[in-house]
Amino acid sequence: MGGASDNIVNVDxxxxxxxxxxxxxxxxxxxxxxxxxxxxxxxDTLAYHLNLAVxxxxxxxxxxxxxxxxxKTVRVCIHIEDENLCIRVYDHGQGFDLNTVPxxxxxxxxERGRGIFFIRAxxxxxxxxxTECGNVLEMRKKLT
Amino acid sequence: xxxxLTEKHNGKTILSLKEERLxxxxxAELKDRILKVLEDGRxxxxxxxxxxxxxxxxxxxxxxxGYKNAGLRSGSFVLAGLQPRVQSMFELTRLHRVFEIYASxxxxxxxx
Numbered sequence: 001m002g003g004a005s006d007n008i009v010n011v012d013x014x015x016x017x018x019x020x021x022x023x024x025x026x027x028x029x030x031x032x033x034x035x036x037x038x039x040x041x042x043x044d045t046l047a048y049h050l051n052l053a054v055x056x057x058x059x060x061x062x063x064x065x066x067x068x069x070x071x072k073t074v075r076v077c078i079h080i081e082d083e084n085l086c087i088r089v090y091d092h093g094q095g096f097d098l099n100t101v102p103x104x105x106x107x108x109x110x111e112r113g114r115g116i117f118f119i120r121a122x123x124x125x126x127x128x129x130x131t132e133c134g135n136v137l138e139m140r141k142k143l144t
Numbered sequence: 145x146x147x148x149l150t151e152k153h154n155g156k157t158i159l160s161l162k163e164e165r166l167x168x169x170x171x172a173e174l175k176d177r178i179l180k181v182l183e184d185g186r187x188x189x190x191x192x193x194x195x196x197x198x199x200x201x202x203x204x205x206x207x208x209x210g211y212k213n214a215g216l217r218s219g220s221f222v223l224a225g226l227q228p229r230v231q232s233m234f235e236l237t238r239l240h241r242v243f244e245i246y247a248s249x250x251x252x253x254x255x256x
Contacts, residue, residue, distance in 0.1 A: 019169035026165070026198065048198070048229045055200050059168040106238040109212060111205035114237055118201055121236055 007037050007143075009080040017062045017074045017091075025058055025076050026051040029087070032078060039143055046143075049122040050087070054078075056115040057089040057137045064093030064135070075133070083143045087123075088136050095135040098128040146173045150181070153253060156220075157181055160192035160249075166203035174203075178210035187219025190252045194225030199233055211243060220244075224252035 009032055015021040033039075033047035054076060061074045075090040101116045119126050123139040130136075147162035159181065163170060181189065191207065193199075207223065214221035222244040226234070234240040246252035 019167070022167050022169050022200075023165050026167075045229065048232075051198060052200060052233070055167055055198075059200070059202065062168075104237070109208050109242065111208050112201075114201035114204060117237070118233075 007080050007082055009078065011078040012075070013077075014073050014075045017065045017072050019059065019062060021074075022055050022058055026055045029054045029078060032080070036080070036143065041144070050085075050141075053119050053122050053139055054087055054089065056118050057087065057139065060115060060137060061089050061091035061093075064091045064096065066093055080143070085141045085143050087139045090131075090134045090136050092134045095130060096128070098126065098137075146170045146177070148174070148177055152186075156188045156190055156253065157186040158190045158192055158249065158253075160194070161196050163196060165198045166193075166196050166206070167198065167200040168202040171200075171202040171206040175206040175209045178206070179213060182210075182213050182217055182219065187214060187217045189214055189219065189221050190224055190249065191222070192224050192249045192252075193230060194227070194249065196230055197227055199230050201237075204233065204237060204239060207243070208239070222246060222252050222255065224249045 011028065011032065013025065013028065015025065029050040030047040033050050034043055039046070058074055058076065077088040079086045104110065104113045104117050119139055123141050125140045127138045128135065149160040149162055151158045159178065166174065178189065189210065191210070211221045224246045225248050226245060231240070234243065234245070246255060
């Protein structure tokens with residue numbers, strides 16, 4: 001039944017800024033991918049990619065949250081309309097300049113520095129900016 | 145606490161991760177557990193990832209830490225049983241060229 005316009009999803013979640021909630025948020029992103037109407041690509045791969053992108057973004061937000069943050073929460077919004085998926089992850093920290101995050105040197109065996117790389121590789125666009133609700137990491141993907 | 149089954153087999157130590165996710169929530173613990181095994185004098189490790197269906201960048205980092213620390217002790221550090229999408233993350237970051245990876249624990253036990 002129905003066409004692509006049936007795909008309207010709006011999820012807005014606030015959780016404590018603790019890594020124990022990564023699985024919960026990641027699984028919600030996976031389930032959304034698995035329930036999409038009219039998506040003809042590899043659903044399980046899309047589910048993994050969304051899980052990973054939201055997990056990395058949330059870890060980023062937790063790391064950038066000040067320890068004195070009164071709210072101590074992370075807000076994650078997942079919005080889908082037709083074939084456009086947008087994930088926003090908010091933090092209340094100092095923020096950072098996304099443009100200065102380098103591509104990892106694959107010859108160097110650094111233990112860190114692959115999170116933003118994964119997001120860039122798996123999503124179509126990524127943007128980080130200040131808003132009145134805090135900083136937001138916004139990731140977009142075309143679902144075709 | 146992270147669920148890891150540790151077994152010895154012909155001079156090798158197998159660490160089987162009984163977790164679906166290896167992410168920033170449990171990667172520091174995995175790193176510590178691997179270090180502890182190495183410090184106990186067991187330098188030939190097989191990490192069985194067959195039950196891990198999700199890995200993030202910090203999970204890869206914990207495994208790299210184990211790989212480097214085993215190398216410092218002239219040991220070995222091999223991975224076994226990667227699920228296809230987990231394997232894809234190693235490929236995306238070129239780490240499949242760094243780690244010795246076996247399709248199954250049986251194959252890893254039969255190596256070297």
